[in-house]
Amino acid sequence: MKQFQLNASIAIFVLVLLLSWVFHGTGVVENDVQRNIYIPETLTIPLQVKAAYNGDMMFFRYRWPAKEPHIYHDMLKFQDGKWERYGKSVAGPQPQGIYEDRVAMLVDDGSVPEFEKYGGYITVGDRMRFFTNEATKEEVEAHPYLGKKKEQEEVGKHLPETRANIADWASVVPEAQLDAQRKAGYFLDLWHWRAHRSSPIGKSDDQVIAEARYGDAGKGPFFDNWDKDAKRPKLMFDPDKLGKVGKVALAWDDIAQRKLGFDDLYYLREDQAKPYDPNYAWKNGDTLPRRVLRPGEGSRADISVQGKARWQDGYWEVSLVRKMDTGHPLDDKAFVDNRVYTVAFSVHRDAFGSRWHYVSLPQRLGLNRQADFQAVRFTGAEPAWDQDWRSVTLFYPGQVSWPILNSARHAGAENIKKGIPVRQRHSEIQLAHYGVEMEFYDAIRRQWQYTLLAGVLLITGFGVAVNLLLVRKEN
Amino acid sequence: MVAYHHLLVHFPIALWTTAALMILWRALSDGALAQAAGRLLTPLLALSIVTGFIAYVVGLSVFPFETLTSSPLGRNHLTAATWALAYWIVVLVTSWRLGEAVWIGVRRWIMLGLGALGGILLTVTGALGGHLSGSPSAVSQIFRLLGWEVYTTFYVPNFMLVLLIVSALALIGLGVAGRDRR
Numbered sequence: 154m155k156q157f158q159l160n161a162s163i164a165i166f167v168l169v170l171l172l173s174w175v176f177h178g179t180g181v182v183e184n185d186v187q188r189n190i191y192i193p194e195t196l197t198i199p200l201q202v203k204a205a206y207n208g209d210m211m212f213f214r215y216r217w218p219a220k221e222p223h224i225y226h227d228m229l230k231f232q233d234g235k236w237e238r239y240g241k242s243v244a245g246p247q248p249q250g251i252y253e254d255r256v257a258m259l260v261d262d263g264s265v266p267e268f269e270k271y272g273g274y275i276t277v278g279d280r281m282r283f284f285t286n287e288a289t290k291e292e293v294e295a296h297p298y299l300g301k302k303k304e305q306e307e308v309g310k311h312l313p314e315t316r317a318n319i320a321d322w323a324s325v326v327p328e329a330q331l332d333a334q335r336k337a338g339y340f341l342d343l344w345h346w347r348a349h350r351s352s353p354i355g356k357s358d359d360q361v362i363a364e365a366r367y368g369d370a371g372k373g374p375f376f377d378n379w380d381k382d383a384k385r386p387k388l389m390f391d392p393d394k395l396g397k398v399g400k401v402a403l404a405w406d407d408i409a410q411r412k413l414g415f416d417d418l419y420y421l422r423e424d425q426a427k428p429y430d431p432n433y434a435w436k437n438g439d440t441l442p443r444r445v446l447r448p449g450e451g452s453r454a455d456i457s458v459q460g461k462a463r464w465q466d467g468y469w470e471v472s473l474v475r476k477m478d479t480g481h482p483l484d485d486k487a488f489v490d491n492r493v494y495t496v497a498f499s500v501h502r503d504a505f506g507s508r509w510h511y512v513s514l515p516q517r518l519g520l521n522r523q524a525d526f527q528a529v530r531f532t533g534a535e536p537a538w539d540q541d542w543r544s545v546t547l548f549y550p551g552q553v554s555w556p557i558l559n560s561a562r563h564a565g566a567e568n569i570k571k572g573i574p575v576r577q578r579h580s581e582i583q584l585a586h587y588g589v590e591m592e593f594y595d596a597i598r599r600q601w602q603y604t605l606l607a608g609v610l611l612i613t614g615f616g617v618a619v620n621l622l623l624v625r626k627e628n
Numbered sequence: 629m630v631a632y633h634h635l636l637v638h639f640p641i642a643l644w645t646t647a648a649l650m651i652l653w654r655a656l657s658d659g660a661l662a663q664a665a666g667r668l669l670t671p672l673l674a675l676s677i678v679t680g681f682i683a684y685v686v687g688l689s690v691f692p693f694e695t696l697t698s699s700p701l702g703r704n705h706l707t708a709a710t711w712a713l714a715y716w717i718v719v720l721v722t723s724w725r726l727g728e729a730v731w732i733g734v735r736r737w738i739m740l741g742l743g744a745l746g747g748i749l750l751t752v753t754g755a756l757g758g759h760l761s762g763s764p765s766a767v768s769q770i771f772r773l774l775g776w777e778v779y780t781t782f783y784v785p786n787f788m789l790v791l792l793i794v795s796a797l798a799l800i801g802l803g804v805a806g807r808d809r810r
Contacts, residue, residue, distance in 0.1 A: 165802075175775075176787075177784050
């Protein structure tokens with residue numbers, strides 16, 4: 154009988170240990186779009202990059218894997234007398250797959266010293282858009298500077314010193330100080346290529362991150378095709394300009410079933426559009442893009458697509474080009490030979506938008522200087538692109554913000570104060586897992602505490618059983 | 629305090645490693661030297677618990693508690709250290725109460741199992757400590773191969789918590805039910 158109890162005790166102990174091992178890490182991490190939580194299946198992806206320059210123009214080429222290209226974005230479908238929107242930013246993947254792929258690159262010339270060490274983390278402030286505790290639209294619109302003056306509706310990427318308190322998104326420093334910061338180069342240049350807006354016309358967006366994320370000065374390469382008051386599109390396709398008589402709209406089935414490819418018409422260009430005709434015999438399934446593409450003007454139109462951006466055999470390959478010095482020092486970082494820059498990349502794919510992107514740690518780019526990777530100098534109009542790729546691991550960053558990284562919740566906060574770069578302490582996969590855990594901070598911490606205590610109880614129970622069952626009277 | 633924690637953990641690591649090896653040796657051999665090692669086990673374990681407890685307490689003061697328990701690695705290190713300390717206390721009590729009898733019959737194999745599990749917990753604790761101090765080793769690759777990513781917090785779902793508690797109570801019940809009554 155005693156031997157049976159001893160065997161049973163050992164069996165229970167071992168079995169429970171094995172079950173704990175098998176089921177650990179489950180039961181907490183679950184998607185909850187109501188709380189803006191959606192964890193991508195893949196936490197890291199590779200990105201390859203090359204850079205080249207000829208003294209006048211600066212070129213970048215990017216390559217990354219994607220199961221399929223997502224080139225549709227933000228569509229309006231006519232249904233039962235109303236225009237319904239498909240493809241706005243949502244938590245997680247857009248349900249119909251209508252959300253464009255993107256690649257973006259932050260650039261700095263040393264004017265934002267934290268960027269070289271911590272990359273895009275410094276741009277993630279308090280109560281950011283699509284975080285679980287995001288600031289509401291009403292709160293942002295009520296802000297005297299960001300809302301009322303700059304017409305912001307959400308807390309977007311911004312630099313730490315644009316706030317008096319990094320843990321308070323609303324504590325924007327005085328406007329005169331913001332202007333002085335910008336003139337001193339305290340901003341990040343943002344190259345932002347989107348597969349729909351406006352790659353089809355060979356343009357990339359050119360943006361800037363300072364106290365918020367703005368488009369550069371000038372006209373952007375796209376604008377909204379929506380009349381808020383009339384609740385209908387502003388523009389429709391002009392068949393005469395398209396050379397395809399009768400085509401005033403796309404067919405929803407072609408979008409939903411992904412029938413339209415790179416060489417088909419799936420986008421609306423300003424020069425191929427005409428004013429919306431409410432008297433046209435619209436039928437269910439007629440679809441119009443909610444964004445209209447145009448070349449753009451001024452600083453915002455500085456970046457173009459070199460050649461054609463295409464997805465092929467499971468990979469996107471995108472090349473961008475811009476003047477080394479655009480002549481817009483308040484928006485762009487000028488590239489100068491024999492200097493080192495810091496860049497950081499991000500990729501959106503699989504119909505994910507907003508914060509559901511993969512990001513890189515900062516990389517040093519040298520123009521005839523030693524760095525993580527070098528831009529190759531060439532003569533002529535276009536680079537040969539015959540150098541090796543720089544391989545970078547991108548990771549899902551989760552809801553990790555700069556305020557948290559500098560708080561008591563981060564063991565490395567002291568290292569940040571000392572200026573120790575993130576790459577010395579963390580790998581990309583580590584940061585990805587930490588990012589996911591941060592999204593379930595309270596739940597995981599609580600479950601961990603219970604697990605720790607339950608484990609101690611099990612060990613105690615086993616100790617009691619073994620000791621009572623092994624000791625004999627004669628001992 | 630981090631430097632003192634690094635200094636102090638050498639003692640329990642060395643003592644528990646030695647204890648695990650002595651248990652292995654004694655379980656497999658009845659030779660005179662192995663028997664001598666077996667007799668040394670209890671004082672060795674007692675010393676290891678004292679030094680382990682000191683290192684544990686000092687370790688708790690390396691970071692503020694909120695900081696330590698906000699990091700997956702910190703949580704895991706704390707879990708492993710707590711379980712290792714608790715577990716080696718069980719080994720100490722068993723060795724202490726049973727004395728030489730712990731090496732008789734099937735008990736020696738139970739001791740071998742206890743020593744092996746203690747060694748594993750010690751390895752986990754030490755490997756996670758290395759990660760925390762910025763010197764990660766390849767040991768974590770083994771954990772990954774076995775299904776645990778060390779950069780994620782080790783926790784179990786609610787039904788496992790219930791099972792752990794019920795099992796602990798069942799173990800105590802089995803012990804009480806099967807103990808020799810005087």
